[in-house]
Amino acid sequence: MERVLFWLIVAALVILFSWFVASLPGTVTATVGYTTVTMSVPVLVACVLLALFVLYVLLTLLGALLRLPRRLRARRALARRRAGDAASTRALVALAAGEVGDARREAARARRLLGDTAQTLLLTAEAGERAGRADEATSAFETLTARSDAAFLGYRGLLRQAMDRQDWAEAAVLARQAEQAHPGAVWVRGERARLAVRTGNWTEALALADADAPKAALAAAAAEAEADPARALKLAKQAWKEDPTLAPAALAYARRLRESGAEKRAQTVIRQTWTLAPNPALAEFALAGITDKLARAQAAQRLAQEHLEHPESRFLLASTALAAGLTGEARRQAEAAREAGMNERRLWLLLAEIEEEEGGDTEAGRRAQRDALRHAAAADPDPGWVCENCHVAHATWHPACPNCGAAGTVRWTSMRQQTPQPLLPIAHEPPGELV
Numbered sequence: 206m207e208r209v210l211f212w213l214i215v216a217a218l219v220i221l222f223s224w225f226v227a228s229l230p231g232t233v234t235a236t237v238g239y240t241t242v243t244m245s246v247p248v249l250v251a252c253v254l255l256a257l258f259v260l261y262v263l264l265t266l267l268g269a270l271l272r273l274p275r276r277l278r279a280r281r282a283l284a285r286r287r288a289g290d291a292a293s294t295r296a297l298v299a300l301a302a303g304e305v306g307d308a309r310r311e312a313a314r315a316r317r318l319l320g321d322t323a324q325t326l327l328l329t330a331e332a333g334e335r336a337g338r339a340d341e342a343t344s345a346f347e348t349l350t351a352r353s354d355a356a357f358l359g360y361r362g363l364l365r366q367a368m369d370r371q372d373w374a375e376a377a378v379l380a381r382q383a384e385q386a387h388p389g390a391v392w393v394r395g396e397r398a399r400l401a402v403r404t405g406n407w408t409e410a411l412a413l414a415d416a417d418a419p420k421a422a423l424a425a426a427a428a429e430a431e432a433d434p435a436r437a438l439k440l441a442k443q444a445w446k447e448d449p450t451l452a453p454a455a456l457a458y459a460r461r462l463r464e465s466g467a468e469k470r471a472q473t474v475i476r477q478t479w480t481l482a483p484n485p486a487l488a489e490f491a492l493a494g495i496t497d498k499l500a501r502a503q504a505a506q507r508l509a510q511e512h513l514e515h516p517e518s519r520f521l522l523a524s525t526a527l528a529a530g531l532t533g534e535a536r537r538q539a540e541a542a543r544e545a546g547m548n549e550r551r552l553w554l555l556l557a558e559i560e561e562e563e564g565g566d567t568e569a570g571r572r573a574q575r576d577a578l579r580h581a582a583a584a585d586p587d588p589g590w591v592c593e594n595c596h597v598a599h600a601t602w603h604p605a606c607p608n609c610g611a612a613g614t615v616r617w618t619s620m621r622q623q624t625p626q627p628l629l630p631i632a633h634e635p636p637g638e639l640v
């Protein structure tokens with residue numbers, strides 16, 4: 206309604222203007238050279254208006270003609286961008302579907318159409334990696350590093366590649382560059398921590414450790430690697446506080462305490478860890494330097510006194526008693542260990558030794574020894590260091606598993622067989638029963 210009203214007013218104004226012009230009196234005479242043109246005012250006005258209109262149309266056409274190449278270029282660019290976007294989408298779909306050949310082709314097409322954008326370079330790299338063309342991925346990542354807005358993505362890709370091929374020196378350099386490109390990135394921190402573990406840089410691994418990291422293992426390893434005694438003592442104490450059940454942490458701390466002259470404190474640390482989780486290495490440390498065999502048995506008693514019922518305590522007391530010539534006590538402790546559930550080779554070998562000590566070179570003694578050795582052959586293997594992650598056994602403790610690389614997974618583990626064997630009586634049974 207408003208538009209109709211507007212046009213009615215416009216029409217009325219035009220009619221009014223035309224009527225006004227038509228009613229103007231007078232004529233205009235123009236003389237150019239020998240030609241004289243005379244016309245009335247309304248005709249002149251009409252001619253002027255017509256001339257303005259023609260000029261306007263001509264100028265508009267000229268402008269359109271001049272703008273034509275630019276418009277054509279813009280249209281072509283738009284078409285390229287649309288085709289490039291479509292190729293990017295097809296590359297993404299192919300990647301998701303695992304069609305690496307198509308992904309590579311479409312990524313290359315997208316890059317050709319859209320140029321080296323962060324998106325096309327990432328797509329090219331990803332497709333190249335999936336297709337096993339590491340060189341293509343490397344080249345795309347390197348191009349990315351040159352872009353100030355996406356350098357982090359490039360370094361991230363190159364770092365991942367370096368870690369995959371276990372080139373730790375190159376990875377360390379790239380991690381620093383990634384950190385510079387995007388300071389404080391959580392991902393870089395995690396990768397640097399992983400890198401530190403892989404390269405055995407325990408101090409850095411500990412510094413970068415998050416809440417879930419095995420700090421006790423890392424701190425114990427860092428303490429072992431630390432040259433400065435004061436710092437080493439601090440790290441070892443941290444390790445032991447983090448996990449007092451971890452024998453290597455207790456040993457690292459106790460060793461540093463012993464070196465600094467705090468022998469009593471060292472023994473307390475070892476005793477406390479023994480009470481929580483007995484380990485032969487702790488006993489070896491506690492008894493080190495004691496040469497008198499009876500004194501060793503007494504030291505073992507002091508170490509195990511708060512956890513006497515544990516088979517490991519029983520075994521320790523049995524072996525030190527035997528060494529001190531206390532065969533009765535040795536037998537009593539060995540039997541107690543067996544009753545507490547220990548059925549390991551080392552216990553049966555110890556029992557064989559006890560039989561040898563007690564029975565001597567008699568027929569009964571030899572028979573009892575043979576029986577114990579037969580048990581030893583069928584017994585559980587002795588405990589050892591096993592990775593909880595890959596279940597590979599190691600001769601010594603490692604802060605990170607040499608097999609799978611996981612940190613803090615190597616633990617002192619009983620090798621008890623899956624199906625528990627019935628406990629067999631030792632010695633004094635009639636001959637033939639165990640054949």
Ligand SMILES: [Zn+2]
Nearest residue numbers: 592595606609
């Ligand atoms: Zn492992």
